[in-house]
Amino acid sequence: MPLYHSILTGIAMGDGKTHTAYKRANTSKEVGDRAIEELCEAGVIRLDKSKKVFTTWEEEDGEKISNKLFFTSPFLRFWFAFVSPLFKGVRDGDYKEVKERFANRESEFIQLTFAELSHEVLKINAKEDPIKEIGSYWDNEIELEIYGKTASGKVIAGISKYTNAKMNKSVLTKLQEDCKKAKIDADIFVLVSKNGFSNELKSLKSESIRLLSLKNFKNLV
Structure with missing residues (x-):
């Protein structure tokens, strides 16, 4: 589905925070949350909550901190960062855009x-x-x-x-x-x-x- 693809691409190339992924996918929190739940159930991604102390995963003092999303496989992250957004060229055997995209974002991508x-x-x-x-x-x-x-x-x-x-x-x-x-x-x-x-x-x-x-x-x- 286009929504899933947009969210996964946003996770792959963003900071992993839910609000960033929703913004990149141009979707609401409500719709995004449902999509994330389904993607987690499918084993594509996992969701981590910010923990400011080691004894709890709960938010403190009502402070709203975005959750983070991580791919369960490094290959999936690579796919949605560099291959899926440029799939037409890859399908046709043209890898120029993929190579350029990776060259420009290599350090940023490898950081995680x-x-x-x-x-x-x-x-x-x-x-x-x-x-x-x-x-x-x-x-x-x-x-x-x-x-x-x-x-x-x-x-x-x-x-x-x-x-x-x-x-x-x-x-x-x-x-x-x-x-x-x-x-x-x-x-x-x-x-x-x-x-x-x-x-x-x-x-x-x-x-x-x-x-x-x-x-x-x-x-x-």
Whole structure:
């Protein structure tokens, strides 16, 4: 159906928030909610609610925070981001638009997968104090790619970036400021970078400030 296709394309190329997907599909919340329910039941996508604390998934103080939608398969996300919107050309054997679209949105598209793999790397490396739960954090002001809790109760907050630029101290400073704004009392700050870190940031590495780069991902293979 056109509505489903529009919503799925919106999820694939947007920030995953329900209101963004509905806006891209030019549909109302009521109609969109019904479509999302059916797509979740069909196993195409899953819906996650923002959790500002680990003890509840409920909204706090009546604050309305959009849910997020995720594809259950990376292939489905790729399909609705790059293939389905340009299906006529693909069907006819013309892949020019698909290649151009992917080249222009590659880093943005891979970012989510990179963040999810970061979660797995953290779980593998946390042997002394295993990670009890991990995901992402978002509210109406900030987003953190990494938000977790260890078996001993330590809170983890972090940033994961798939970019060619090295991370520097300003990224850590912003992470700490965002945690303070969100009232997240983090015990461990994690920075995950595709292309490494500045020397200044490396000098700050400690048990409470952890830096992970691509070489740490080899444990996933």
